Amino acid sequence: MKVTIKDIAKMAGVSPATVSKIINNYKDVGEETRQKVLDIMEQTGYRPSYSARSLAMQTSNIIGVIYAGNVNADFNHPFFIEVMNSFKKSIGSLGYDLLFFSNEKFNGGNENYLERCRHYQVDGCIVISGEEIQSSIFDLVKSEIPCIGVDLQLDGKRSSYIMSNNVKVGKKVVEHFYLSGYRDIGFIGGMKNSPVTAYRLEGFKKKMADFGLVENEDWVTYGDYFEESGYQCMLKILQAKTIPRAMFAASDLMAFGALRAVKERGLRVPEDIAIVGCDDIDACKYTEPPLTSIKQDKSKIGKLAAYMLVDLIEDHVQSTNLMVEPELVIRKSCGSHLAEH
Secondary structure, eight states: OOOHHHHHHHHTSHHHHHHHHHHHHOOOSSSHHHHHHHHHHHHTOOOHHHHHHHHHTTTEEEEEEEEOSEEEOTTHHHHHHHHHHHHHOOOOOOEEEEOOSSSSSSGTTTTHHHHHHHHHHEEEEEEOOOOOOOOOHHHHHHEEEOOEEEEEESSSSTEEEEOOOOHHHHHHHHHHHHHHTTTOOEEEEEEETOHHHHHHHHHHHHHHHHTTOOGOOOOOOOEOHHHHHHHHHHHHHSSSSSSSSSEEEHHHHHHHHHHHHHHHHOOOOOTOOOOEEOOGOOOOOOGGOOOOOEEOOHHHHHHHHHHHHHHHTTTTTTOOOEEOOOOEEGGGGGOOOOOOO
């Protein structure tokens, strides 16, 4: 038979309210009474209801995970997989569990993310960037619930964000191409209205202008960060009157697609067209040729997101935002004499 809080109270000769106070660590209970109740709980194997405990303590030790956007990165993008693995490990070590929110309709679609977070009493949320961000995300961000954004700028009073310096990403790639002797450079972005694509293209254009390089509109296309879109974008570029000598794809997956398209046309990488990707996922090492890429410190981003979110939850700090510096990892696909062997 299941032991209840009333049973514990009767065995200890105290009220259920006193047992509840002991379970929830209230200080206004004598030590002798406290120990007696705890001993009985141990002898009977009684475990308090987690939901009752969290309601009393006004904390759940649960973090909501939201993949934002009508078009989102979901669970199959290597960059966000690695970030979330790091976040999960770090947030777990700080005593929190994760609750993943679906993008599907909740109770008939009448409630937004804020109401859902309040329903489940989450202590805070990590919001992963997607495309076409829903307005309900910003209702959540403006609320009392602490939020940390990854590759998504959040501006609520209890919100912060962490992202790579995406403008510098674009600049680093163009500078490397320039120093490697390339002048005819193209760009494959994610969705055209994507903030991340906009920043990377901004850096790309700025550095092209700094070096006096002419942009060719036929060599700038937009995909969706995944491989098939990179393939289709590269095929389109290869149909132009002239073709570039170097391509920057705003994700490694799109770079893989571009690499496939170039090879299918009978061209060689890097002899005919050099390619650089972004994210430096593990698969970059195993393409033929190995793919030069911009490394984003995914483990660091995940760990920082965890610690920054807990600081917001515990009111240790005011909202703060961090930019993580990108690093160019040179391999053979860019044709540089510095490429790894």
